Amino acid sequence: MAVKEVYIAVIGAGGVGKAFLSQLESLSTRLSRTPSSPKLSLILLSSSKKVLYTHKYTALSLGNTASSLAQSAQEPLSLPQIIEYLAAAPSKAVLVDNTSSQDVANQYPAFLAKGISIVTPNKKAFSGTFKLWQEIFGAASTSGAKVYHESSVGAGLPVISTLKELVDTGDEVTRIEGVFSGTMSFLFNSFAPTEGSGGKWSAEVKKAKELGYTEPDPRDDLNGLDVARKLTILARLAGLEVASPTSFPVQSLIPKELESVSSGDEFIENLPKFDSQMEETKAAAEKEGKVVRFVGSIDVGKKEVKVGLEKFDRSHPIASLKGSDNIISFYTKRYGTNPLIIQGAGAGGEVTAMGVTGDLIKVLERL
Amino acid sequence: MAVKEVYIAVIGAGGVGKAFLSQLESLSTRLSRTPSSPKLSLILLSSSKKVLYTHKYTALSLGNTASSLAQSAQEPLSLPQIIEYLAAAPSKAVLVDNTSSQDVANQYPAFLAKGISIVTPNKKAFSGTFKLWQEIFGAASTSGAKVYHESSVGAGLPVISTLKELVDTGDEVTRIEGVFSGTMSFLFNSFAPTEGSGGKWSAEVKKAKELGYTEPDPRDDLNGLDVARKLTILARLAGLEVASPTSFPVQSLIPKELESVSSGDEFIENLPKFDSQMEETKAAAEKEGKVVRFVGSIDVGKKEVKVGLEKFDRSHPIASLKGSDNIISFYTKRYGTNPLIIQGAGAGGEVTAMGVTGDLIKVLERL
Numbered sequence: 001m002a003v004k005e006v007y008i009a010v011i012g013a014g015g016v017g018k019a020f021l022s023q024l025e026s027l028s029t030r031l032s033r034t035p036s037s038p039k040l041s042l043i044l045l046s047s048s049k050k051v052l053y054t055h056k057y058t059a060l061s062l063g064n065t066a067s068s069l070a071q072s073a074q075e076p077l078s079l080p081q082i083i084e085y086l087a088a089a090p091s092k093a094v095l096v097d098n099t100s101s102q103d104v105a106n107q108y109p110a111f112l113a114k115g116i117s118i119v120t121p122n123k124k125a126f127s128g129t130f131k132l133w134q135e136i137f138g139a140a141s142t143s144g145a146k147v148y149h150e151s152s153v154g155a156g157l158p159v160i161s162t163l164k165e166l167v168d169t170g171d172e173v174t175r176i177e178g179v180f181s182g183t184m185s186f187l188f189n190s191f192a193p194t195e196g197s198g199g200k201w202s203a204e205v206k207k208a209k210e211l212g213y214t215e216p217d218p219r220d221d222l223n224g225l226d227v228a229r230k231l232t233i234l235a236r237l238a239g240l241e242v243a244s245p246t247s248f249p250v251q252s253l254i255p256k257e258l259e260s261v262s263s264g265d266e267f268i269e270n271l272p273k274f275d276s277q278m279e280e281t282k283a284a285a286e287k288e289g290k291v292v293r294f295v296g297s298i299d300v301g302k303k304e305v306k307v308g309l310e311k312f313d314r315s316h317p318i319a320s321l322k323g324s325d326n327i328i329s330f331y332t333k334r335y336g337t338n339p340l341i342i343q344g345a346g347a348g349g350e351v352t353a354m355g356v357t358g359d360l361i362k363v364l365e366r367l
Numbered sequence: 368m369a370v371k372e373v374y375i376a377v378i379g380a381g382g383v384g385k386a387f388l389s390q391l392e393s394l395s396t397r398l399s400r401t402p403s404s405p406k407l408s409l410i411l412l413s414s415s416k417k418v419l420y421t422h423k424y425t426a427l428s429l430g431n432t433a434s435s436l437a438q439s440a441q442e443p444l445s446l447p448q449i450i451e452y453l454a455a456a457p458s459k460a461v462l463v464d465n466t467s468s469q470d471v472a473n474q475y476p477a478f479l480a481k482g483i484s485i486v487t488p489n490k491k492a493f494s495g496t497f498k499l500w501q502e503i504f505g506a507a508s509t510s511g512a513k514v515y516h517e518s519s520v521g522a523g524l525p526v527i528s529t530l531k532e533l534v535d536t537g538d539e540v541t542r543i544e545g546v547f548s549g550t551m552s553f554l555f556n557s558f559a560p561t562e563g564s565g566g567k568w569s570a571e572v573k574k575a576k577e578l579g580y581t582e583p584d585p586r587d588d589l590n591g592l593d594v595a596r597k598l599t600i601l602a603r604l605a606g607l608e609v610a611s612p613t614s615f616p617v618q619s620l621i622p623k624e625l626e627s628v629s630s631g632d633e634f635i636e637n638l639p640k641f642d643s644q645m646e647e648t649k650a651a652a653e654k655e656g657k658v659v660r661f662v663g664s665i666d667v668g669k670k671e672v673k674v675g676l677e678k679f680d681r682s683h684p685i686a687s688l689k690g691s692d693n694i695i696s697f698y699t700k701r702y703g704t705n706p707l708i709i710q711g712a713g714a715g716g717e718v719t720a721m722g723v724t725g726d727l728i729k730v731l732e733r734l
Binding site for chain 2: 023026027030036141144156157158161162165166168169170171194315317320322323325334335336337338339340341342343344345348350351354357358361365366
């Protein structure tokens with residue numbers, strides 16, 4: 001690493017943001033023991049309401065960032081102001097975007113054009129319009145700034161790095177298939193387990209919500225859009241020009257009648273009326289000795305992407321998934337009949353932040 | 368990438384070596400289309416008998432390297448001569464060691480000390496003495512040269528990069544467990560399948576040898592040393608100072624009486640006499656509703672590494688492995704009860720070379 005000091009700006013101080021700041025503190029301490037490593041200086045931290053930054057690029061203390069941010073009385077900065085501030089830093093700067101904000105994502109090309117590298121779990125930038133995708137990687141290519149987003153699919157699981165390596169070393173990825181949502185994984189592993197009969201659909205959704213495994217409004221998981229965004233990212237990395245996450249078939253598990261009810265609570269309350277639909281699907285799979293799962297798949301040759309319910313043999317790795325684990329199978333020319341499989345927790349603050357920290361290390365090694 | 372030209376020297380022209388040269392040709396073509404990427408110049412290629420290199424560091428043609436090497440009449444170079452040649456190159460040089468030679472491995476510190484980076488699937492360097500391990504990473508740290516060896520465990524599967532990232536981002540790896548040998552995987556998936564009764568042990572070994580899944584002398588697989596080497600590498604990356612691959616319990620599947628027979632053929636001929644031992648092991652597992660598998664495991668907290676037969680429930684991912692696939696489970700503090708699992712082909716020229724090519728790309732991005 002040739003650079004002596006790297007300036008870090010962190011946007012987003014929720015679950016992932018807090019876990020990242022803790023990992024950043026450990027990383028910074030570890031690097032400070034290696035003379036050839038750069039000094040990491042956190043110079044800006046912002047949440048949706050507050051901002052904390054230093055005027056002369058001196059480092060903020062990494063010790064109690066959360067309370068310092070809460071006490072900050074600094075005037076909020078707009079995104080263009082943040083770009084200007086980082087672009088004028090006396091050494092390389094990295095933006096860590098721990099939000100899921102489309103507004104921040106839309107500014108990535110502007111950050112990158114100014115030489116500011118980006119690491120992020122934010123799916124919005126890479127699953128929005130194909131134009132934004134092109135602008136992001138175009139700006140990075142021109143300025144030499146880096147952009148990594150491992151945690152945008154499967155949290156800290158090495159999904160994106162593996163797909164990139166398959167492509168970059170010249171393998172031919174033919175098909176990608178898997179369970180990409182921790183929430184959907186949990187729901188179907190309980191609703192249609194490989195052993196035993198499972199609970200009612202509405203009861204499982206209610207339980208998942210109570211355990212905090214769903215979004216505040218479970219419809220934000222059940223509409224399939226989160227999975228569609230991840231599939232969009234992987235399909236693009238595999239070489240397909242996917243226009244948007246709504247440009248291919250995505251099966252929503254929200255009953256039509258409940259699409260417009262006003263709240264998540266009202267949705268949960270009314271869902272039992274529609275249990276028969278999901279019971280039928282489950283029974284149809286059971287008749288074939290199979291179980292139903294919510295999966296995403298990409299057929300690269302046919303340029304087909306889809307998200308929805310599919311049936312799997314009980315012995316299939318997708319069927320025997322546990323808890324809220326994700327599983328991603330890469331079928332390629334080199335790997336032949338048996339895919340390269342990656343499996344494990346695909347959600348949660350700590351593992352998501354781990355992917356972000358891992359990306360930051362990659363950027364540091366390449367600056 | 369700041370470097371304009373990178374010189375590549377390839378030692379080893381067997382199965383992996385040939386597959387790598389083909390991937391290098393594709394990579395070189397791809398990079399030549401990206402103006403900011405360095406030019407890759409192959410300047411030396413050697414097999415155990417021949418060497419081909421250019422006196423003025425002009426690039427060898429990547430088109431028909433195998434036949435050019437076969438026709439070469441150049442005087443063989445010693446390893447110190449190769450080091451001298453690469454150290455004097457007018458730009459950064461990378462050694463690609465596609466051998467499994469301990470002699471080459473022993474010279475890694477000398478290569479690295481001269482600023483020559485190394486990418487390799489050669490297990491010997493990283494699973495030999497702990498002193499060699501320290502010298503290798505010490506030399507790299509001092510000179511800034513890079514050393515990557517993804518394919519030394521699980522071929523192209525992202526095993527080493529994942530373990531490094533877990534450690535580097537501050538996760539606590541508590542346990543690593545898996546099937547690390549394609550040969551052992553194939554043998555046990557046939558001998559003790561999760562469904563059906565499987566063949567006789569000696570018959571499965573004979574079949575595996577005929578299919579080319581074993582070393583010419585199958586005892587080189589059955590002694591467990593290959594797996595012990597891989598465990599040594601992973602344990603060291605997880606922070607354990609493992610002295611050597613023979614410093615922990617390794618179960619050999621070679622009957623004592625056949626340890627000293629003169630050839631692999633004689634071994635195969637006499638193996639049926641000892642089938643009862645393995646049948647008993649299989650039957651004992653079956654009584655518990657389990658199957659037997661040849662696994663390696665590392666308990667990081669207890670500093671225990673071991674290799675040998677263990678019993679698994681039929682529904683366990685290790686039990687339901689297919690073909691000659693490897694599976695590696697990382698249990699960590701962040702991942703909790705369910706491990707991060709990586710699975711797929713862990714042997715074969717193409718996928719092994721892919722790990723090497725992937726490592727070369729990583730080096731290029733960091734030079």
